[in-house]
Amino acid sequence: MLSISPVPSFSLTSVKYLRSPSSSSFISFFPKLSRFVTASSATPNSKPETTTTRVNNAGLKLDETVSVSKGKIRLDSWISSRVDGVSRARVQSSIRQGLVIVNGQVVDKVSHNVKAGDEVHCTISKLQPLRAEPEDIPLDIVYEDQHVLVVNKPPHMVVHPAPGNPKGTLVNGILHHCSLPCVAAYSNQEEEDEDSDDEETFSDDEGMIRPGIVHRLDKGTSGLLVVAKDEHSHAHLAEQFKLHTIERVYISLTCGVPSPSQGRIDVPIGRDSNNRIRMAAIPGSLSRGRARHAASRYKVVETLAGGGSALVEWRLETGRTHQIRAHAKYMGVPLLGDEVYGGTKSMALSLLQKRVSRSDQEEIIELVSRMDRPCLHAIVLGFEHPCTGEIIKFSCPPPPDLAEIVGLLRRSGREMVE
Structure with missing residues (x-):
């Protein structure tokens, strides 16, 4: 309208x-x-005083019966609601790798609908190694603690590595400054969550990891961008973007x-x-x-x-x-x-x-x-x-x-x- x-x-x-x-x-x-x-x-610009323990979550298992009062719910949404601190993108990756069984059958479609009474068995997948190399790039850090990093991105800087821009990105600079979690990228395929935001959604045919990146700015756009320093923070911030809060x-x-x-x-x-x-x-x-x-x-x-x-x-x-x-x-x-x-x-x-x-x-x-x-x-x-x-x-x-x-x-x- x-x-x-x-x-x-x-x-x-x-x-x-x-x-x-x-x-x-x-x-x-x-x-x-x-x-x-x-x-x-x-x-x-405050630095964290202690080191945050990073939880891999690989191999984490979920064995539960769906209990929704009425209607259907997407498989990836339901699993995400039951597993704390794991990004929805990682849940989707687990589903696509055949690590989810519904009522005894392997389901590899993230948009599969589950209903009350369905038996779901899920194993959280391992994450691929980071595909970005640390680079000593000056960063304008607005705020930092153990969990998040807020950066003022200059114009003309690409946020994350991609074909044509393998180096000199914001992610390369952040990896030199601190470690980031391995967080799977959202897919932009047909079964993508219809309510997810393009600006916070990443498409990558090779399944590239987007370390810590929750949202992005265009190359030419300057300004503020938040980066997650652990998977729990990434999942929490991603949910806020999804809910438009x-x-x-x-x-x-x-x-x-x-x-x-x-x-x-x-x-x-x-x-x-x-x-x-x-x-x-x-x-x-x-x-x-x-x-x-x-x-x-x-x-x-x-x-x-x-x-x-x-x-x-x-x-x-x-x-x-x-x-x-x-x-x-x-x-x-x-x-x-x-x-x-x-x-x-x-x-x-x-x-x-x-x-x-x-x-x-x-x-x-x-x-x-x-x-x-x-x-x-x-x-x-x-x-x-x-x-x-x-x-x-x-x-x-x-x-x-x-x-x-x-x-x-x-x-x-x-x-x-x-």
């Missing part, structure tokens, strides 16, 4: 763990939002200004039939199976350069691949610098050059020409700590490339008004 409707006003909420060194730059970037930011009440706030620069200035976009997202590497917002396609439910809330924080651009805050209700980028394109305001989704340099310049002062036109041309990624930054991340149960939030200011162009557009817009 198509919906772009106004919603009640929302803004960046109080951020509990804001790094002290960056608080001034955050406030200078968001002067209108500074009242929502509080000083840090935790020690960022993770707080994620992004900021972006758009080509043009969204109208209305705030609202909710409820338009399914699926593969673009004309370009398989691109996603597309496809209205009314859920019933035909072409796309999956996707909902985003947005708010224009600031109109820049006389309406040539806008600083927009996004909150995700779902986490589909390229969700913000596809929804922004659908609204007719693609992200500045997003060549894949229409936010081309020529489009940006055609909107900006006529609206900025003559003294700033050359600098605008230079900055836009240098912009080689979508202007998108994951600015706030909040979640329930997998071990303490405490709700914790983190924030980090945008990197220099984004901050520089926002500053120029903001200043030039003021000059034009005057």
